[in-house]
Amino acid sequence: MKLFNLCKKKEIPGFHGGFNLLEAYPIRFCNVIEKISSDVAPKQFVFNAPQQKVEQVIVNLCPTEPWALPNWVTLAHDTSSFLDKVVALRARCFPAARVAIAISEKEGKHVTEAIKYAGNTDWMTAHPLNPKYPQNDPVVLSKVVLHAEVECGADTTTQGILILDAQTIAAAYESNVLGNKVNSRFVAVSGTGLKENEVIRVELGATIGKMLGGRFKANGTHRVFVNGPLCGREITDLSQEIDWSVNNIVVLEALNVKVMFPMIKQEEMSFTTNILGEVRQCVYCNFCDDTCPMDLEPALYYHSYTRGEGHKARSYNLGKCIECGLCSFICPSKLELLQTIKACKALD
């Protein structure tokens, strides 16, 4: 029976390494807040099919970050009607393309529905995926789903692969197929710096400050991140406007103070910006290359760079790095490996 399970596990395509963030940081979104309006006239969402011929469309229904917008918001527990939208959108915008539905294997009901739906057509396939980070990175996603080698850093549309998330498809269906105006989107708002984790429907063009108004916890210092604390960006200016690329906003406690007995407070400390340890020398523990989704050895870049031989890093497959940030995340010596990699990349 155990052997059977092992064989069964291998069937789900995947990649070496990665990290299951969904288990490490369980975040639950309960309520959807209806529409926060913009002070100025809201911008409109326009979906432009790319200039190049689209051969493959990957519908990404596999969020790997717990703070990302959950699927149920757009799917509304009805996979079939969502897939109807995909069919209609394909007929309108890219009729020759094949469609791959990448869906998290954890969502059992949706997976069976999608596979059943895809079985009726010869151009649609459903791929249950292991939702570990960074499964939804464009490079990893095309590699796992299509077995296609995509160059890192390059736009996948230049190679005929278009990756769309659930919300973009729903909006593109509204605007391009039905002809309605779309000027708002859902944004997932979460983190230890907020009173509650919520999904907010917000008009494009509203400021982040207005959306988060009154939702901060009263005490402590907070840091605001757009599109996740892992590979998103930090913002200090809350007057920035929300555009279509803002999927989620995470507000974390900074925790820039010393905490007594950290070993018994791991739960409450883990989802903060504290580095949870002290910076030390590299101890060659192999954590970084164990977790690297692209089978690279980040410590090699670090040692090359600190020895002043950063140019050598390029010969160690540096170009394959997708900058997911897992090496810095996992490093027990708290080294800034991602920054080193970026510095090495910028060398020539």
Added chain:
Amino acid sequence: MKKIPQPIEHILDKTFDRMESFVHSHKKVNFLFGALFSAFDGLLRSSKDTAATQPFIRNNYDVKRFMGAVLVALVIGWVFPAVYFYGWQCVISKLMVSFIVGVFVVDVLWAIIAQEEHISEGGFVSCLLVPAILPPQAPLWLVGLGAALAIIFRNVLGGVGHNLVNPAIFSRLFLTICFPSFLVMGYQTPFTGMPDLHSLRYGLDAVTHATPLTLFKTNGEVASFFSLLLGTSGGSLGESCRILLILTGLWLIKIKVVNWRLPLSYLSSVFVFSLFFSLIVGKSVAPPIFQLMSGGLILGAFFMATDPITTVYNQKAKWIYGAGCGFVTVLIRDFTTLPEGVMYSILLMNLLAVPIQSLMVKIRYRA
């Protein structure tokens, strides 16, 4: 876990804050005790550093927990059984000498002289290993000297992260060269049976002069595997109870502190090469299972060869490294006058780790 009452926590926190500001505001105090205070502070409080660059969250696994896991495994793996076999008076005194000399005197003095900002946690592991690889009846000054040598040697090379060879084994080698007579005698017969107060304090009074490997070398006598596994057959202080060492080693593998490739390749290569030699040479060399279960092999394979800093970084090179350790161990045990070769094999492979690593990198990233 039990919660610590809020007021106590608060008072402690305030006291530490006050002490910190005191230490930092007085130049001379900071010069002398800055490193010691920050080490002690680091044990009880988290750091206040926040992630300045991407990624902005970090995993809650740090070097302190890494070393802490090794410490826990070593305490369960050798300190507890050693107390049972040889009595606490023998074990605890050695540990105290080792820690006081190694960490609290040598490392603190070094931090003061070299103006280091912190005292590394790695010293605890080295100081816990030093008495484990010495005979049970080794004099206390020998243990203290070993611990001091280990820490000095590690710090001279640049501290944790830069040491070329395992400091504990290096100090053992140094002691073997300088005081050979103390390291071939003093192998006490372990206590067996129901423990009572007297045995838990002193162990047995009888002293033998031969470990199972020496006995095989002189008389061709093979000890029973059961006694080797449970540790009732004598040997260095920490190497005897192999069943517990294996269990704690497996636990370390499970929590990913120890890379499974190293013990597996080391032990399997010892098995393969000793089988090979015993088939060719015959009965004059030790049989494979006896070689696996005797001497410091289990302790070395799970706790010393796996020291991440001194091994190779590349995962494939770890197989070569482990196999090399096994080969040298079997060569020394079978074809030299020395009864045991684990120490020399790990030291030799530590030195060879750098060329192996650079060779594997060249092979892997050929243009």
